[in-house]
Amino acid sequence: MDIPGAAGMVAFAAMLALNQVVIKVSNGGFGPVFGAGVRSVLALAVLGLWVAVMKRPLGGLRQTIVPGMMLGLLFSVEFLFLFSALDFTTVSRSAILFYSMPVWLALIAHFTLPGETLSARRALGLAMAMAGVVWALLDPDSLRAGSLWGDLLALLGALCWAGIALTVRLTKVSELPPESQLFWQLAVSAVVLVVVAPLFGPLMREPTWVHWAGMGYQAVLVASLGFLFWLRLMSIYPASDIAAFSFLSPVLTVGFGWALLDEPVGPGFLGALGLVAVGIVLINIRRKRVQAV
Secondary structure (H helix, E strand, O other), X not given: OOHHHHHHHHHHHHHHHHHHHHHHHHOOOEXXXXXXXXXXXXXXHHHHHXXXXXXXXXXOOHHHHHHHHHHHHHXXXXXXXXXXXXXXXXXXXXXHHHOOHHHHHHHXXXXXXXXXXXXXXXXXXXXXXXXXXXXXXXXXXXHHHOOHHHHHHHHHHHXXXXXXXXXXXXXXXHHOOHHHHHHHHHHHHHHHHHHHHHHHOOOEOOOOHHHHHHHHHHHHHHOOHHHHHHHHHHHHOOHHHHHOOOOHHHHHHHHHXXXXXXXXXXXXXXXXXXXXXXXXXXXXXXXXXXXXX
């Protein structure tokens, strides 16, 4: 990967990492589930503007109604869990669990997808990452600052994220252009999350300009344009090179949680984070195939 591509991936990872801090802060002004729904509504509007300005039609929607709805429902539940998790636990603990998604995806794919059998290297990475997750959760200082209930919600969010990846791999959704895939996720979640939000407590928590600014950051820079930027990088650079940067998001998220929210991050927690990061790299890096000549 060249320097512009690497810089783009670092910037994208930092944007995702900061997003968890922003979600936690925004939860102070909005009910978590309602906030997730508002984010999807605003991001859907941004996507519509993008499609209109760039003249990128949303193709293939009629042919993918069932898998598209499945994709949108998984996306809805994923962020219901993540936003709720950050209402209870710390950003650092949530990051360790939420970004463990490649671990669960690799484990599920081993049993469900042809050609995805775990190699010795990937199995080592999976074991290291899982050990790191357990170590992080048992860190005394972090445990006192967090919540096991919030930790569980973050883990469930990661499993839903893995479900999204599998849905894309196994259905016709994979044939859709990026804008159409994003449309299904945002359109369904905008309806589902707003409708169910009253079941999870008050919709508003006296939001200020800070909370609205956080909502704008999530909707514009992360849930719409950020995702499209990442898909653009995927179209330019090999997937294995992109995957090599996946360890950055949990590392940077923990750093932002410590720097901006004063969350406890001791030597033990950093050691656990290192195990998770190395494990994710080992899981994601694929051996390049040599073409016959």
